[in-house]
Amino acid sequence: MAGRFRSTLPRLVNSLTSDSLSTHRSTVHRSLLCNNFTDPQQSRNFSSASPSKEPKIKVPLAMFGGSGNYASALFIAAAKAKALEKVESELLDLIAATEKSPTFSQFMKDLAVPADTRVKAVTEICDQAKFSEVTKNFLVLLADNGRLRHVDTIAKRFSDLTMAHRGEIKAVVTTVIPLPAEEEKELKDTLQEILGKGKKVNLEQKIDPSILGGLVVEFGQKVFDMSIKTRAKQMERFLRDPINFDA
Numbered sequence: 686m687a688g689r690f691r692s693t694l695p696r697l698v699n700s701l702t703s704d705s706l707s708t709h710r711s712t713v714h715r716s717l718l719c720n721n722f723t724d725p726q727q728s729r730n731f732s733s734a735s736p737s738k739e740p741k742i743k744v745p746l747a748m749f750g751g752s753g754n755y756a757s758a759l760f761i762a763a764a765k766a767k768a769l770e771k772v773e774s775e776l777l778d779l780i781a782a783t784e785k786s787p788t789f790s791q792f793m794k795d796l797a798v799p800a801d802t803r804v805k806a807v808t809e810i811c812d813q814a815k816f817s818e819v820t821k822n823f824l825v826l827l828a829d830n831g832r833l834r835h836v837d838t839i840a841k842r843f844s845d846l847t848m849a850h851r852g853e854i855k856a857v858v859t860t861v862i863p864l865p866a867e868e869e870k871e872l873k874d875t876l877q878e879i880l881g882k883g884k885k886v887n888l889e890q891k892i893d894p895s896i897l898g899g900l901v902v903e904f905g906q907k908v909f910d911m912s913i914k915t916r917a918k919q920m921e922r923f924l925r926d927p928i929n930f931d932a
Contacts, residue, residue, distance in 0.1 A: 745849035748842060752835055756842035759823050760850075766819050773847050775820040776840040783837070794834040803828035852884050859891040859901040859912075876904060 742761045748754065763772040783790040792798065792806065807828040811821035827833045848855060856876050858864065864872070869888065876886045893901075898913035 744846060746846055748846070751832075752838045752842050755823075755827070755832070755835070755839045756846060759819070759839070759843055760846045762823070763819050764850075766817070768817050768819055769847050769850065771817050772820050772823075773844060775814070775816050776836075776843060778814070779824070780837055780840055792833075793836065796831055796834070800829055800831065803831075803833060807833070848887065853887050854880060854884055854904070855887045855889060857889045857891055857903040859893050859896060859903075861892070861894050861896060861898055863890060863892065864900075872902070876902075879904075 742764045744757045744760055748757045759772065760769070763769045783793055792803075804825055807824050808821070811824060816824075824833075824836070827836060827839075832839075845855070854876075856873075858869075858872060869890070873886050873888045876888070877884075880886060896912035896914045897917070899911045899916070901912050901915075902909040
């Protein structure tokens with residue numbers, strides 16, 4: 686899928702430099718957006734706009750802020766279309782494409798690009814990549830509203846929702862060097878015991894030499910900081926405290 690992006694990037698550049706772009710937005714795009722997504726301010730009430738005969742889709746996690754509203758609206762649309770995994774995969778492909786192409790990345794962030802240009806380029810890319818209608822309509826919405834620069838954050842929050850839907854919990858462990866396989870498995874098993882049955886731990890490793898040693902585990906809403914850096918700071922505070930000899 687990512688390869689399709691690379692083949693469409695020249696077309697994107699042509700779109701950005703073209704002087705003959707349409708000066709109006711497609712009415713087809715408008716009708717598709719209205720059928721699948723609400724205005725960002727109304728995205729929390731997205732499910733209430735569904736016909737009464739359709740099952741009500743519940744978002745598995747409470748999301749806040751603009752990116753949370755967009756991610757929630759996308760989750761509901763993808764769930765209704767029974768395309769959660771497909772949409773998640775397509776968003777990951779898009780993010781990978783922005784990381785590999787500075788031109789594409791700049792295009793996503795540049796607010797000076799006219800909305801018509803953004804919509805046209807994104808539509809062509811989605812068609813070439815054969816994205817689902819849900820993903821295509823959503824990206825066109827972001828392009829039209831000048832929100833493409835937030836797609837990375839929205840995609841991450843959407844992944845949080847799909848993981849919660851599957852009963853998965855992401856744990857991020859930060860170390861100075863990669864954990865050996867045995868230690869990684871031991872940590873994952875420990876976290877799995879904490880969660881209990883019915884949940885699955887997805888362990889993600891991050892490397893940060895600034896913690897000096899030890900590890901930091903972010904798990905759900907909790908942070909277990911066992912880094913040497915934090916212990917050194919605690920020791921420094923202890924040494925700086927005045928000594929009470931009477932005690």
